[in-house]
Amino acid sequence: MLQNVEENSARVQGELEAEFQSLYSLLDELKEGMLMKIKQDRASRAYELQNQLAACTKALESSEELLETANHTLTASEADGFSQAAKQIKDSVTMAPAFRLSLKAKVTDNMSHLMVDFTQERRLLQNLRFLPVPSTPEILPSECLVADNGVTLVWQMPEGEDSKIHHYSIEHRKTNFPGPPRAKEEQPWMVIEGIQGTEYTLTGQRFDMKYMTFRVRACNKAVSGDFSEPVTLETPAFWFRLDAGSCHQNLRVEEGSAEWDAMGGKVQDVKSREKEGRGRGASPCNSPARCVQSPKRTPSPRGGRDRFTAESYTVLGDTLIDDGECYWEVRYDRDSKAFALGVTYRSLGKFDQLGKTSASWCLHLNNWLQVTFTAKHGNKARTLDVAVPERIGVYCNYQEGFLSFYNATNKQMLHTFRARxxxxxxxxxxxxCGSFTVYTGLQVPTCVRSLQKRNSTTSSSTASLT
Structure with missing residues (x-):
């Protein structure tokens, strides 16, 4: 640290010398400009004065000639000659160059004084100050807010801080540990620069971990201060993936999306035959069909014993809901011939379809032959007289027995199940014959929670279906 202090001190001294050298250069340039201006003004005013002196000299010469003519006229004895001479004198006086001497001079006595005022420059130089390193901010956890997939961070500077703060910088990262940040974290720090003010809201987040750690520092135009003490905020949200090990064989499942594949089942049959053929010593590529590659799937820890089959083109999430409230959203391909989303017990059978048993609740969209949008449970269906949104939000309150579906864009309620x-x-x-994408790691929107509280004392419009 001592070595760093010495190096920084030497660096600052060098920068100071450079700054003053640049100021000297600026003053020299200013001096040259002022000298040139003074010389130009002096030459211009001297030229004007010389012209005025020449005009005065000519006027004096004309006046002398006029006086001589007047003396000759006074000595004239003839009346006619005197009148004629007087008329000539009158014309000469009217048109004399001396008449111009009554006009205001272009260069006056006041204009002979030149002045240079350095008051403003001197004041600027005297006001030059070093920019100190900004103090360390303090994050106020009690005023921070985590809601609606966003985090509002509030901090303050020490009292009396006057270090010309230009902006603030925030760093944040996700973590699964509630305490202070660990030396080896999986997630890197994410940086947000140029923040004005002592409050900032980070929006549009998806919380795939339990906490987020924040730290902030102040910056002026020269240097950045130290980061504040890190603050870890809890970011409660429901995060899950699609369980590729339990999906129907005609579904190609990735982490958060699924697509119906008509060849999926046939590929599985081909692989089974290939396996049997290899057991009998047959070549795996005796026919073109045996060379078809199967879709990439995540291995199932259960060996596929719960895989759906027949017309139950179903896939489940990999995280159980057994407490509290949660929310997720789904965007589906509008060209899908059929689509459904909801919740189910783990006991849903391989051949069971969503909504046709007492163990599942769902909204079902049918685009085959005739478009229908229904709420299903226990093999009973109720037609919904609402427009089908492109993105649907699902709210589940396990303890209170609410399962609600919303238009994820405008948060209009589509349907609510009440169940125990x-x-x-x-x-x-x-x-x-379609696809969909699931968006998880989302918090329950404030407006959805408000609507649920408002409706918690009323009976569900679909009580007959539960």
Whole structure:
């Protein structure tokens, strides 16, 4: 640290010398400009004065001639000659160059004084100050807010701080540990620069970890201060992935999306035949069909014993819901012939379809032959007289027995189930000849929570379906 202080001190001294040298250069340039201006003004005013002196000399010469003519006239004895001479004198006086001497001179006595005022420059030089390193801000956890997939961070500077703050810089990263940041974290720091003011809202987040750690520092135009003490905020949200190990064989599933694949089942049959053929010593590529590559799938820890089959084109989430409230959203391909989303018990059978058993609740969209949008449970369906949104939000309150579906864009409620859940739930989805994408790690929107509280004392319009 001592070595760093010495190096920084030497660097600052060098910068100071450079700054003063630049000031000297500026003053020299200013001096040259002022000298040139003074010389130009002196030459211009001297030229004007010389012209005025020449005019005065000519006027005096004309006046002498006029006086001589007047003396000759006074000595004239003839009346006619005197009148004629007087008329000539009158014309000469009227047109005499001396008449111009009554006009205001272009160069006056006041204009002979030149002045240079350095008051403003001197004041600027005297006001030059070093910019000190800004003090360390302090984050106020009690005033910070985590809501609606955003984090509002509030901080303050020490009292009496006057270091010409230009902007603030925030660094944040996700973590699964509630305490102070660890030396080896999986997530890197993310940086936000150029923040004005002592409050900032980070929006549009997806919380795939339990906490977020923040730190902030102040910056002036020369240097940045130290980071504040890190503050870790809890970011409660429901995060899950699609369980590729339990999906129907005609679904190609990635982490958060699924697509119906008509060849999926045939590929599986081909692979089974290839395996049997290899057991009998047959070549795996005796026919073109045996060379078809199967879609990439995540290995199932259960060996596929819970895989859906037949017309149950279903895939489940990999995280149970057994407490509290949660929310997620789904965007589906509008050209899908059939699509459903909801929740189900783990006991849903391989051949069961969502909404056709007492163990599942869902909204079902049918685009095949005739478009219908229904709420299904226990093999009962109720047609919904609402427009089908492109993105649907799902709200589940396990303890209070609410399962609500919303238009994710304007948060209009589409339908609500009331039920007494007796087993943990899993997010459930079905798609036929189409695809969908799931957005998880989302918090329950404030407006949705308000609507649910408002409706918690009223009966569900679909009580007959639960």
């Amino acid at each position: 859940f007796t087993q943990p739930l899993l997010p459930a989805f079905m798609v036929w």
